[in-house]
Amino acid sequence: MPSRTTYRGPGPAALSLHVNGQPLEAVVPPHRTLLDLLRDTAGLTGTKKVCDEGTCGACTVIVDGRAVYSCMTLAHTCEGKSIETIESLSASGELHPVQRAFIDEDALQCGFCTPGQVMSVVALLRAKPRPTEDDVRRAVSGNLCRCGSYTGIVAAGVAATRRAPGRTAPKGDTER
């Protein structure tokens, strides 16, 4: 007799995965999305909830190296996987070059889509460290910006790799 796969749920079930390099153990029902797990269970509110149906890109996170919509991903299908959110990029206190470039190129206005845009660009740069403008456009073509900061976003994506990584934020420029 081969081993029989068992069901989890419909109630809360144990789940373990890695979030930003740390193990995360949670007990959540199978219908919980990765987005809600990150925001509500892990308290990582940098990832934004906008449409909750895969039509805006604000909830983009990196799962095992790939940028995906966390609202269209079930938490339990991420069992054992490695999740990176916006919070991981500046965990050391230093801005990621993409974040620095977003500030310098003014690639944001209200900032609500920004964490998702940044994660899409970060995923691109890992695959292609010296992207063209068109590469950046393609990479963020699944991230809406209602403020219309796209020109700055593309400029930031191209400029990011020209920056020395780990440049610190100017003093007094942290929590405003």
Added chain:
Amino acid sequence: MSPRVVRTRVEFEGEINDELSIIDGRDLPAWRGALDVVGARTPRVDGVARVTGRARYTQDVVLPGMLHARFLRSPYARARVLKVDASRALAIPGVHDVIHRTNAPKAAFRGEETIFRDEVRFAGDEVAAVAAVSDEALRDALRALVVEYEVLPHVADLEEALRDDAPRLEEKGNVSDSGKQDRGDVRKALAQCEHVLEATYRTSTQLHNCLESHSAVAHWDGDRLTVWESTQHVFGVREGLRAALRLPLSRIRVLCEHMGGGFGSKGGVGKYTIAASILAMRTGRPVRFVLDREEENLAAGNRSATLQKVRIGLRRGRIHAILHSSWSNAGQGRWVADPTGPTNSLYDLPDLKTRSYRVVTNAGSLSAFRAPGYVEGTFALESAIEELADRAGIDPLQLRLRHLAKKDPLSGYAYSDKRLRECYEIGAREIGWKARKRGGAPGSTPDRRRGIGMASQIWGGGGGPPAYATVHLNPDGTVVARCGSQDIGTGTRTVLAQICAQELGVDVDAVRVELGDTDSPYGPTSAGSLTVASVGPAMRAAAADARAQLLGTAAGILEVTAKELRVERGHIVSKGTRTPIKEIFDQLQNYTVIGKGSRFPNPERIAIKTFGAQFAQVEVDLGTGEIFVEHIVAVHDIGRVVNPLTAASQVQGGIVQALGFALTEERVVDRGTGRVLNADLEAYKVPTVRDVPRITVRFLDTPDRRANSTGAKGLGEPPMIPTAAAVANAVANATGVPMRATPMTPARVLAALGAR
């Protein structure tokens, strides 16, 4: 000098009003000479918070014991609510409270006594609100609510509501007067014209789709109500809560540190804010109320669809007369964003008649949407002018120049400053207007034609009182500047830091700007392109006050007269010696310098306006009807540019939103049921990165010293105004066919081409 009351003329969203306001102290003369902080490209002071995800928005607020709330919304476009039975919903574990028509306390909201009407008037109208511990319990509760409706006849479409046989939604009918202007005798003048163009324009309902939906978190501690709200006006929300809940203002605090876009739709208290507050007070637990995307697109406002009829006549190479009538689908809204504003005020036109009508329908109410009325009206007006000019063989830019108004056509007042002619000149050069030919040019493939078009922009943006600010100078030379304004993504926090730093004599990095808190001095709504021109001068005055106090203190310590001192980059400078501010304070006991500033009235009998022009180059695929916008040139005259970096972003953003209005965005409503079919971000299409062309942004950047002490005017709305008309004109130039409806989808373009 003690506070005093003054009368001032303020323009807001196209409406001009005289208002009383209180000012304190003395206004500053406008800046002269070169400035180093104001005018410098300055990265956003809250950039780090926003790119790291640390910026806390309303939906990120988590309080201990917090409940979640949602509305049950009417599935019907019009119905009487006969009965709401909440017993099954309340029996669900985790459900704490349900409020509805019969058990909710009275709560005044927009002229009504309650947030739950007896007659629901659009699909999505609020019927009940539930508070529960989890989303799951909420959803189960909403399904368990039993509501008896008596369904009534409805009409949701603008043109259907105009018909005689349409259901009559209000006693006086569905149509009401909402604005008129008459100059000269239009009928007679039209009869004298050599060319008369008669055209009907239609614009579709545009949905704001702020990425952060409307949301509030309410916390009642038994004494004071604290509300976090995604809003453009914390003081407006406070006033709305006061009226609804009858609490004294001292017991309401509204906070909005960061917010994810408003575009006009977050101007005050919402039903969700009131419901969250009532539920928090009833349950004794904090309540988070966040609209989902569908609700956002049903019940959080929109730009009215319009039907506009224009008759415009030419005589001896000049526009001789214009008749412009407009009908706006206000939904259940009680006002109209008047599309005839640009016709009334943009050009010097002797014979003019405009009419604006509000049409009530069973659809979600309009709300202000970035240059409300002016985007729609400019589309009609500027399309008509360009088509008329082409018909008569006159260069459309020349025709506009012939009607350049030297004074404000409405008031007869002189302008504080007007540089529209220079906007035209720069824009025409950048786009290559001289090469424009009637009938367009060949495109990059045999299937495509290329064309260019243009449009003008007029808008207010002069701001005015009331607006107040305080500047606290700390002993270490750092500064906390406060104002009850908010940064809705426009860069307000950064611009105010620059103004404060410039006037006070410190680095931008030394200034922390605290916004979005009703415990601060009053700040106006972040709307109407008024923030920089209203709050900026108040902030400057507060910084000047703080500087004067600092110099007085320093003079005592340095044993010189204050007149010999100045503040420069955080140092007190006197005859070549530079003393850090901190060293001055080190010699004192703890002491905080508090500067106060207010916005002074606008000058009497002067019209303060912003102007601009945009030019578009497009290609049109004649086989598929697809429009490829290649280049937009935007030239805007907004007085002094405080931060060229964030200002350029605002122009880019306005154009992108306008491209959505022009090309892709359209609410679709099922006529049979009145339900919105695309209350989502899939079928309602906002522009993506691929929809954005090359955009050239130019500012004249000349301080308007008569407008206010900063010389700066507003920029939030102007860039959105002319884009759609410029693109439509470019498409018309390319194809030879006028484009009289937005959005210009392949279907509409093909239909227009087919009708040739």
Added chain:
Amino acid sequence: MKPFALARPATLAEARRLAREATPLAGGTDLLGLMKAGVAAPPRLVDLTGVGALRGLRRERGRGLRIGALVRLAELEEAKDAPQVLREAASLAATPQLRATGTVGGNLLQRNRCWYFRDEAFPCWLKGGARCFARHGENRYHSILGVEACVAAAPSDLAPALIALDARAALVGPRASRTVAVADLYQAPREGVRDEHTLRPAEIVTEVRVPEASLARRGVYLKQMERKTWAFALVSVAAAARVHGGQVTDVRLVLGGAAPLPWRAREAERVAEGTALDERVAAAAGEAAVAGAQPLEHNAYKIVLARELVRRALLRLVT
């Protein structure tokens, strides 16, 4: 989303067993949307993504190109071994994030995008209701060809491309396995058949195979959208043919977004077959493609689009 139980098998045998009582879940980009909208509420899901046998894309000598059902659109888009028409179709679908999640099998089996179908509040015919709301309602995105009881349009980008390559799909059911032409996965919903797909209960698509002969075809995929990216096709067309000595043979023209199922424009294929494609032939084929079209109130423009895209796609094959 209604709560459900989730199983995550590691083998095809287990998945097959579980699929008897559970709804298969692959990338989830369509199914989760339906569940969030309340249109689907399966009590049990079986997550197929752990089944290695459903992965992998490779050329097999003499047996064409094998594409595992779980191959993601992003992989297909990058696959050097895959025919151009298929890579183009994959790259024009959705967004990088959705292509990183969505699978070939899921793309083929996605439900239609009709806004009445996807709104829980409309008891439309396809969902078991009495009538089609779109037929006399807002139908700008709906079908012009091949309509029976439901006017929704086939949304997949991959399906037209795979059909143009005569691809076949392998299916496993609880007891039997079978292969069918990809084209035969689809049907126009009609009286007694309220489904766009022909899968039998509990069947799973395991792979799609492009036959060796088709790999020699040239192909092109054109997609007209309402914005420049991230939209379902107003109309799309996949064209493929052998181009040899100035002549085209084995011409395939398949329309997306135009009919309730991916639509073979057979008349148009016949017009082009065996000719040296020129402007005249291409235009005639375009006309033939829409000869039987019956527009609804708001979608007549799709006839223009379909005609034009067929013409252009054919010309692209020979230039």
